[in-house]
Amino acid sequence: MKIALIGNPNVGKSTIFNALTGSNQQVGNWAGKTVERKSGVLQRANQTIELIDLPGTYSLTAYSQEEIITREYILRERPDVVMAMVDASNIERNLYLVLQILELVPRIVIGLNMMDLAHSAGISIESSKLASALKVPVVEIVAAKGKGIEEFLSEAIRVGSMASDPLPVEVSYPADLEQKIQAMELLLVDTPWVTTYPLRWLAIKCLERDPEIGQKWSISSTKLPVNKTVNSCCNNGDPVSYELQEVAELPGESLLAKYEEDGWTQDHFEMAIADAKYRYISSILPQFRKHENPNKPTLTDRLDSWILSPFWGYPIMLVILALVFWMSFIASAPLGGAVSLGMAWVADIVVGLLQWGQAPEFVQSLVRDGIFAGVGAVLAFVPQIAIFFAFFHLCRIAVI
């Protein structure tokens, strides 16, 4: 069974992936891309599962390299199940991606992450109601603490082993758009493409003039012989590459031309479809989300209003930098001095022992002037470096 992890950037996909695969990871590159392709093989319930960690993306109509990879994987390698990670604190934008996946892959499980973050912003989400609104299983997870990860996977396996595809919810488009989608569906229903892709998705992508529609790709996973002359240091071999087999002419050109005359250009379709999805999300949102005091500023908001203020921001930055500087250089000086004194004291004792043991002069010199003086000089810097890195780490986690 092939399972893909997908979601917006920074929702915790890699945390889940690492927790599930552990050291059974295979890291390569995506064909022709400088982006890592991470996959892992797991054994659960007598099944071999290939789990793949896809790069974060906001939509399946993608432009950046990472997004194209995610999209091409879903389209060309067709995972059996999609584990969709959703950030509960930012559910509208996250569900936008989920709705796009739902149109393409019916077997999907939602992993609801960052509930704690949502909670502190006054947002509460009832996962059971989200599940019934989208007709898709939802598992609550706390990726950072490792909670719910196994349940998330076993739910995905359960969905993947179902005899027939589940029927998730369909986005309801406004009447004029719906009518155009249905007209396109009528033209496409007899083409062989409907056996590979869902009809509605095909129709929508035809209206958006998506270039992938009508292309047939084959996947070759044979490793190409590594060419030593071509930069072998940096190319660890693409495990999978795609080959374009044929491009078919799809019906509907005349219909598209007619719509264009009426003002329904490609841009207009793209916008209308994106708009309809966001509207649909807003319409189902009250079923599962409660937002208490949406205008109440969170702790981050309150801190930001000072730290990022155009006036106070600069003095606050200077004070923090001065504090870090003072702590690591001036306040740490007595500690460094204490380390030096301590080393000298230990050196005296050890050399005293050596003299008592009649050790040769060069051994005493090695220990006193070489080991203790040398290592001691380095150790004297430890307090300084430790304090600096403590602050450095603090600043880093404060950003997150």
Add this chain to the structure above:
Amino acid sequence: MERYLGDLKTGEWARVERIDGGGALRRRMMDMGIVPGVELEVVRHAPFGGPLQVRLKGYYLAMRRGECAKIIVTEKDPQYTDHLLASR
């Protein structure tokens, strides 16, 4: 009154009227939820012509000034609920 998003003052709310230009940038904006009819708030401006932070749909988004110059907004209107899609 139509204005560019970049001309809004800190703390001002506006409704997106349309997005100029096309291609990848517009598509990306739409994917992030900036579609005609959506209401957003300018939270703060970075100094020296730096990016702008806006709030929409309950999340924050930072955008370059050049990108904001492609977004045309009008005043937020509580009476006006439905919004026709601009074709361009």
